[in-house]
Amino acid sequence: MKKLITAAGIALLSMAVAPASAADVKLMLNWTPTADHSPIYYAKSQGWYKNAGIELEIEAGRGSAATAQRVGSGGSQLGIADLPTAMQARGKGADLKAVMVIYANTPQGFYWLKSSGITGPKDFVGRKIGNPPGDAARLMWPAFAKSAGLEPGSVNFVNLSPQAKVAALKSKSVDIISDFYNEHDLKVREFGTDLGFAPWRSVGLNVYGNSIVANGAFLNQNKDMVAKFVSVTQRAYETCVKTFDPCLQALMAGVSGLNADNQRNQWERIKTLMRDDTTSKIALGAFDGNRVKADYELVNTLIGIDKAFDPAAMFTNEYLDKKIRMSGE
Template identity: 65%
Template sequence: MSRFASIAALAAAALLAPVAASAKEKVNLVLNWVPTADHSPYYYAKQQGWYEAAGIDLVIETGKGSGVSAQRVGAGTSEMGISDLATSLLARGKGAKLVAVMAIYANSPQGFYWLKSNGITGPKDFPGKKIGNPPGDASRVMWPAFAKQVGIDPAAVSFVNVSPQAKMPSLKSKAIDITSDFYNEHDLKVREFGDDLGFLAWRNIGINPYGNSIIVNGDFLAKNRDLVKAFTQVSQKAFAACVKDETPCLKALLENVSGLDEANQRDQWKRIKELMRDPTTTSVALGAFDAERVKKDHEMVKTYFGMEQAFDPSEIYTNDFLDTSIKMSGN
């Protein structure tokens, strides 16, 4: 190659380099809470370079509740996020521009925990008691629906602001009487409190809205459909890989997030797989929504909270970006 040709080739390479670098779109994913096992697939896919290969420079941000993540995504300050679907419906009714593209929890993870030694046998004993959870907690947002379902006055309890990490210590010290928490950490509470632990899953009393879902800002979605499709399918692939073998996924999580106990996270992942599994995710696609269930969730939010801005329930979600060849395992 001549000296001129060599210089020309180097110049061409220099011109192409910035184009390749700019091809990756920076995307902020705001979580619903601090990272735990249910977020391990995102860390695993990022570690494997799957998002990067799809042209996505993913930034994972710790969240402060489904309500906050729904607001952030709806306002466009985060392109994507994780939020409880009922909370997302409520936010959409207030004008938030967001669309759910993948259901992580096909079943509601919400539950209430208490100590039987405090004289609580179930929801009928909740009036007059203190419930401890963070202000943005989805169960606090949806509390009126729960209260009406079990036949108590929504105003009959008082809420105490408690961080996620302080829920169990606060319950143990009796600073609070009841706490809400995801089913993910059920085993940790059983080990801590044994037979004294009282528990009620929302799904067992007929309140089973879709739980955590991947949501996308509506404006971002309209302009970046291919990118959203790529993100959704990479995430599907990651969750399917973690369902098959959680070990490398939890390893990726623990390498990026401090203060987590591996045994606890492994227990969590077993519960998460229960929450991910339903007839739709096992037959249509991992992460798929069922239209009738979304309608019921929409009606529940409309009935208990009202909608400042009416919208068709089909507008809150889409299955269009899912890879239907990827399905949730049946066991």
């Protein structure tokens, strides 16, 4: 009898200390995975999400607009989307809220060949810009155009996949491409001194970039889970900022067709995009409410938001671990 009681006690004890089964959570990226997503792949490979009770499924995206719509409709619990694009989606009824910023500075820029006669944005008039239809740069083009002193309808957009941009510029089937600053080194190697470049910041636009957004209903019902996801993700980005090689290895193991040197170059650019006073002094991933409000007003004024909302409802910093901050490295 003693043995039976002991066995039962051990079984009960095992049940008490065993971790709960992980909940399935889907994260839809903004595009196909690259260096900026490597911390997420690293955290997953290390079992950090699973240990936090999250069975994370990572899905490639097709642009910030598509991701914002999917998350806003509940098709994916979490996603990564450009914040101004997510604002436009919320104005159309998408139920979503940003819980962590990845790019505190906009990564957006336009590239062209100097040999085409383009010297800057003022020469974009009548030219062809190649990018995907769901690309944040296309949705935000009216804001860039007006800031640069152009009419929004003065250019022609050509649909391209992300992978086809450089080839299209090289073949001159388009005159300009939009792309993230992450990929800058690749273009410098491809085009050398013939490469022209205008970051959005050059015309006074520095809106928040890629951010982690959560479906509103999921967030309200799973606050503890979202807090755990955000904390793990913060820790992963902090770890990769300090030492990138293990994160690169996790990315390369999880995603085919990537060039390691290109991804390493990208990460050096990404660290610059992640860093501002708020992410360095408040928390890695934290939003500045005044900047969010300014981004909202810019989008509303230059592009339009179908149904107005309080910009403060677009984001929250409450799930961030304030002890984790972006380093100055």
